Amino acid sequence: xxxxxxxxxxxxxxxxxxxxxxxxxxxxxxxxxxxxxxxxxxxxxxxxxxxxxxxxxxxxxxxxxxxxxxxxxxxxxxxxxxxxxxxxxxxxxxxxxxxxxxxxxxxxxxxxxxxxxxxxxxxxxxxxxxxxxxxxxxxxxxxxxxxxxxxxxxxxxxxxxxxxxxxxxxxxxxxxxxxxxxxxxxxxxxxxxxxxxxxxxxxxxxxxxxxxxxxxxxxxxxxxxxxxxxxxxxxxxxxxxxxxxxxxxxxxxxxxxxxxxxxxxxxxxxxxxxxxxxxxxxxxxxxxxxxxxxxxxxxxxxxxxxxxxxxxxxxxxxxxxxxxxxxxxxxxxxxxxxxxxxxxxxxxxxxxxxxxxxxxxxxxxxxxxxxxxxxxxxxxxxxxxxxxxxxxxxxxxxxxxxxxxxxxxxxxxxxxxxxxxxxxxxxx
Ligand code: NIG
Ligand code: FE
Numbered sequence: 001x002x003x004x005x006x007x008x009x010x011x012x013x014x015x016x017x018x019x020x021x022x023x024x025x026x027x028x029x030x031x032x033x034x035x036x037x038x039x040x041x042x043x044x045x046x047x048x049x050x051x052x053x054x055x056x057x058x059x060x061x062x063x064x065x066x067x068x069x070x071x072x073x074x075x076x077x078x079x080x081x082x083x084x085x086x087x088x089x090x091x092x093x094x095x096x097x098x099x100x101x102x103x104x105x106x107x108x109x110x111x112x113x114x115x116x117x118x119x120x121x122x123x124x125x126x127x128x129x130x131x132x133x134x135x136x137x138x139x140x141x142x143x144x145x146x147x148x149x150x151x152x153x154x155x156x157x158x159x160x161x162x163x164x165x166x167x168x169x170x171x172x173x174x175x176x177x178x179x180x181x182x183x184x185x186x187x188x189x190x191x192x193x194x195x196x197x198x199x200x201x202x203x204x205x206x207x208x209x210x211x212x213x214x215x216x217x218x219x220x221x222x223x224x225x226x227x228x229x230x231x232x233x234x235x236x237x238x239x240x241x242x243x244x245x246x247x248x249x250x251x252x253x254x255x256x257x258x259x260x261x262x263x264x265x266x267x268x269x270x271x272x273x274x275x276x277x278x279x280x281x282x283x284x285x286x287x288x289x290x291x292x293x294x295x296x297x298x299x300x301x302x303x304x305x306x307x308x309x310x311x312x313x314x315x316x317x318x319x320x321x322x323x324x325x326x327x328x329x330x331x332x333x334x335x336x337x338x339x340x341x342x343x344x345x346x347x348x349x350x351x352x353x354x355x356x357x358x359x360x361x362x363x364x365x366x367x368x369x370x371x372x373x374x375x376x377x378x379x380x381x382x383x384x385x386x387x388x389x390x391x392x393x394x395x396x397x398x399x400x401x402x403x404x405x406x407x408x409x410x411x412x413x414x415x416x417x418x419x420x421x422x423x424x425x426x427x428x
Contacts, residue, residue: 018415020047021065025073027055028396029380030080030365036358037396038379045078047386050415055380076409077396079361080378081150081387082342083368086278086299086329088155088188089144090137090171093124095334108308108336109232109260118158118192121334125158125168133171134178140332141175143340145418148389148408152181153329153372155226157188162212165189169221180413182387184372186254187213190227190234190242201238210245217249224275224373228256229265236268243272252373258282259304270294276327276371280314281305285322288315292322297371299327300355300363302348303337316353326355327371328363346400357400388412 022045029038046054046065054065098111098120111117125133137154144152154172159165169185176183189209197204216222225246227239233256243253252275257265259279269277270290277283277291278299291298298319304310319326328349331337339345346360355363369378377385390409391399398407411418 018047018049019053019068021045021061021068021070022047022073022078023058023070024075025390026075026077026394027380028077028079028361029055030362031379031381032366037361039396043078045380045388047412047415050386052380052382052384052386054382073390073409075394077391077393078380079148079389079391079396079399080365080380081389081411081413082148082364083151083372083374083378084144084149084329084332084342084364085151085153085276085327085368085371086155086301086331087152088157088331088333089140089152089340090133090154090156090168090175091121091125091158091334092128092133092136093121093334094338095120098335102308112192112232115195117335119195121158122160122164122192122194126161126164130167130171130174133168134174137171137175138178140340141179141181144330144332144342145179145181145411146408147342147406148391148411149342150182150387150389150411150413151184151369151372151374151377153184153186153223155186155188155191156216157191157226157228159189159212160192160194161208162215165212166216166219166221169216173221180416180418182377184223184374185221186224186226187216187222187251188226188228189213190239192228192233201234202241205234205238205241209242213242213245213251214249217251222251225251225253226255227253227265229263229268230256230260231263232260236264239265240268243268247272254278254299254371258287262287266290270296275373278329278331279304281310281312283315283318285315285318288318288322288324291319291324297325297327297367299329299368299371300349300353301329301331301337302352303339303345304331305352306348307337307339313353316355325367325370326359326363327367328355328360329368329371341404343399343406344403347403350400357397360400361396386412386415 027043031038156168255269266287276297
């Protein structure tokens with residue numbers, strides 16, 4: 001019986017062994033190199049199970065890989081699979097009614113202060129079960145997967161109580177069991193002050209937020225701690241209380257900062273060596289210097305800028321001049337960015353913030369990985385995960401150029417190939 005089991009086990013392992021040479025392709029490695037996009041034309045990639053074994057010019061393929069099975073990609077472009085490093089994709093309901101109100105003149109702040117906005121999504125989210133939340137999120141996740149996304153960060157923050165915050169994080173983690181996707185979860189208990197706490201946000205941080213964080217952490221549900229530092233949400237004093245506890249627990253932090261005004265969140269987050277500071281429309285050069293010194297990634301969210309009809313553009317030139325890495329993300333959420341397309345996000349970043357298409361692709365690959373503290377994905381280099389996207393385009397700038405068109409041919413996730421559903425081989 002023992003031997004029988006061992007044979008079966010060995011057979012299973014053999015069946016799962018995956019070695020393949022991808023050839024006749026161009027590779028945007030997104031490695032930090034002098035070449036734009038780290039581009040390799042007429043390239044070859046050797047895949048060994050879930051890792052990249054080798055990549056380079058076809059003619060330079062080392063002899064040890066010559067006998068591996070080969071697959072012709074017919075001149076397609078291969079990039080690292082895309083990473084959406086800032087989403088609130090798990091939530092209940094929607095806020096289309098508030099969209100109408102805003103178009104009639106109400107502001108985002110007015111709607112939130114009158115009990116709507118984030119508070120209305122909190123009520124909808126509290127009313128759903130964990131499985132219902134998963135069911136609501138899955139179509140949005142599938143949409144991102146169909147655009148070559150391999151990793152999604154998902155925040156809590158529509159709970160405002162311990163039970164719902166934990167329910168959101170569990171729902172987020174469950175998605176990775178149901179779909180071929182990697183999920184990183186951020187605890188965003190400090191998203192909006194519940195009305196019953198009035199002006200006493202610190203009491204909410206101490207009585208609800210920190211205990212919820214401690215429990216979520218003890219259940220292994222928290223990869224990072226996030227907050228919303230803004231006049232209509234939490235001050236630097238409140239956020240610092242939370243970051244202090246995160247630091248004691250050894251959890252990295254990130255922050256929504258300078259989205260609607262300059263409140264000092266960027267400087268605070270930089271002091272805590274945050275993984276990322278996100279939004280940054282109202283950040284100034286001193287804030288950017290602080291990011292540069294702390295090695296924090298700037299995450300730009302053009303979906304919220306566009307949907308809230310903001311006019312203040314983040315300090316792009318300062319970020320470039322001080323060499324702060326720029327990541328970009330959908331910020332998918334029901335209130336400020338109901339955007340479920342990473343490719344459209346890249347286009348918006350280029351058209352609204354004048355990022356180059358190369359910066360946009362780096363922002364959804366190499367720099368997005370850094371914003372999540374991941375060093376095993378986001379570039380095509382030996383030793384990294386085989387998280388790849390194969391595109392039916394001739395140049396990587398096309399990924400930022402199209403609007404509402406998806407040229408994904410296939411996605412390889414941890415060495416497993418996923419063809420786009422509903423797409424025939426001639427691309428029609
Ligand atoms: O990233 N800025 C705060 N949080 C979200 C908006 C959440 C909401 O309106 O539901 C954001 O824009
Ligand atoms: Fe956000």
